[in-house]
Amino acid sequence: MDEAVWAAAPWYGLDHHILGEVPIPQDFSGRYKLLWGQDRLYLLAEIVDDVLYDSHPDPLSFYWDDDCLEVFVDEDASGGLHQYDFNAFAYHIALDNQAVDIGGQRPDGSPEFILLNDHVNSAWQRSESDPRTIVWEVALKIFGDNYQHGDPGAQPVPLKAGKKMGFMLAYCDNDGSDEREHFMGSHAIQAVDGDKNRGYIDASVFGKIILQ
Ligand SMILES: [Ca+2]
Ligand SMILES: [Ca+2]
Ligand SMILES: [Ca+2]
Ligand SMILES: [Ca+2]
Numbered sequence: 468m469d470e471a472v473w474a475a476a477p478w479y480g481l482d483h484h485i486l487g488e489v490p491i492p493q494d495f496s497g498r499y500k501l502l503w504g505q506d507r508l509y510l511l512a513e514i515v516d517d518v519l520y521d522s523h524p525d526p527l528s529f530y531w532d533d534d535c536l537e538v539f540v541d542e543d544a545s546g547g548l549h550q551y552d553f554n555a556f557a558y559h560i561a562l563d564n565q566a567v568d569i570g571g572q573r574p575d576g577s578p579e580f581i582l583l584n585d586h587v588n589s590a591w592q593r594s595e596s597d598p599r600t601i602v603w604e605v606a607l608k609i610f611g612d613n614y615q616h617g618d619p620g621a622q623p624v625p626l627k628a629g630k631k632m633g634f635m636l637a638y639c640d641n642d643g644s645d646e647r648e649h650f651m652g653s654h655a656i657q658a659v660d661g662d663k664n665r666g667y668i669d670a671s672v673f674g675k676i677i678l679q
Contacts (some may be wrong), residue, residue, distance in 0.1 A: 468511055468532060468602055468604075468619035469489065469511075472502060472516050473500060473502070474509055476500040476501065476502055476511075477500065478498045478499070478500055479498060479500070479501075479636075479653060480497060480653065481496070481497035481498055481512070481636060481637070481651055481652065481653050482494075482496070482497075482651065483490075483651065483652045483653065483654055483655050483656065483665045484651060484652075484663070485651060485652045485656060485664050485666070486552070486647070486648040486650035486663065486664045487640075487647065487648050487649040487650055488648070488649060489522065489649070489651075490640060490648070490649045490651070491516065492553070493515065493517055494517055494640070494648075494649070495515065495516050495517075495638060495640040495649055495651060495673055496514075496515045497512055497513060497514045497515065497638055497651070498512070498513050499511060499512040499513070499636055499653070501503060501676065503626050503678050504626065505621060505625050505626055506608070506623065506625070506653070507606045507607060507608060507609075507626075508606075508607045508609055508614075508625070508626065508632075509604070509605070509607075510538065510603075510604065510605040510636070511602070511603070511604050512536060512551055512602075512603040512604075512605075512609065512638075513594075513600055513602055513603075514536070514591075514600065514602075514603055515599055515600050515601075516534060516588075516601065516638075516640055517599070517642060518641075518642035518643060519534055519562060519601075520533060520534050520641045520642055520643055521533045521534060521561065521562045521563065522641075522643075523531055525568050525656060526561055526565040526582060527566055527567060527580040527581075527582070528677070529576075529603070530559050530561055530567050530573075530580075531559060531639055531647060532638070532639070532641055532645070532646050532647050533561060533562065533603045533641060533647075534561075534562055534587075534638075534639060534640060535560055535561045535562070535638070535639045536559075536560045536603055536605070536622070536636070536637075536638055536640055537556075537557060537558065537559050537560070537636070537637040537638065537639060537666070538558040538560065538587075538605060538607060538636055539555065539556070539557050539558075539633070539634065539635040539636070539637070539666050539667075539673050540555060540556050540557075540558070540607065540633065541554070541555035541556075541612045541630065541632060541633025541634070541673055542555075542609050542612065542632055542633075543611065543612065543632070543644055543668040544631045544632050544633045544634075545612070545676055546567075546633060546669070546670045546671035546673070547669065547670055547671060548668060548669055548670075549668070549669070549670045550569060550578075550667060550668045551569060551570075551571050551572050551578070552571070552612070553610065553611075553612050553613075553614040553616075554612045555612075555633060555670035556568055556583070556586075556610065557569075557666060557667045558583060558586065558587055558607070559639075560587060560589045561607060562591075564587075564589040564590060565582060566582065566583045566584055566586060566589065567580055567581065567583070568580075568581060568583055568586040569581070569583055569667070570616050571616075581616055583616075583652070585608075585609075586607060586608045586610065586623075587605060587606075587607055588603045588605065588606040588607075589603070589604070590603075590604050590605070590643075591603035600664070608623035609624050609626060609632070610623050610624065611624045624658060624677060626678055627678065628678055628679055629677065629678065629679070630677070630678045631668075631675060631676070631678075632672050632676055632678070633674070633675060633679050634673055634674055634675070634676045634677070635652060635653055635654050635666055635672070635673040635674055636652065636653040637650060637651060637652035637653065637666060638650070638651055638652075642678065647658065650664065652666065652675040653671065653674065657672070657673045669670045
């Protein structure tokens with residue numbers, strides 16, 4: 468994060484409640500910056516989390532109940548449902564830097580979890596100046612709603628100035644419980660039947676960004 472190019476990018480907050488209790492800052496707090504190039508969207512997140520926890524070694528198993536950074540992207544800012552298709556992506560990036568989303572439904576109706584590691588370069592480390600803080604960097608290829616999982620020819624969408632996309636960031640914080648303790652995000656979400664955990668279902672709750 469000491470690269471000069473980050474200095475000009477503003478910080479955005481990661482302070483909107485989605486699920487669980489609202490954590491005190493020492494338990495979880497976070498902020499982030501974004502940059503872009505033609506080939507990637509670049510994310511830098513500064514996260515305070517008192518306990519880093521990864522209790523499910525299988526990356527496809529209950530990944531939302533381990534600590535993870537969740538990056539939501541809707542390439543064409545269409546909004547709308549995306550839970551079982553690629554109208555938008557919800558990349559759950561785990562502490563081992565693997566990225567998971569739901570790719571569809573199995574014949575019995577249950578979600579099919581898929582690894583999307585070739586979309587995401589992720590790396591984090593504890594801050595040298597403050598070891599309670601972790602600095603998490605992600606370089607993300609942006610795929611459109613025509614993405615076909617398993618197609619070796621799948622190409623990301625080139626980014627350009629003026630492009631509008633749906634975007635949201637969130638962090639699942641667990642410090643040792645059976646289920647995640649807090650889920651905090653970058654944008655206020657209108658609850659449906661008391662539930663603000665809508666990002667993995669409906670891209671309409673994402674924020675909108677315009678590349679400039
Ligand atoms: Ca915590
Ligand atoms: Ca895990
Ligand atoms: Ca879309
Ligand atoms: Ca944690």
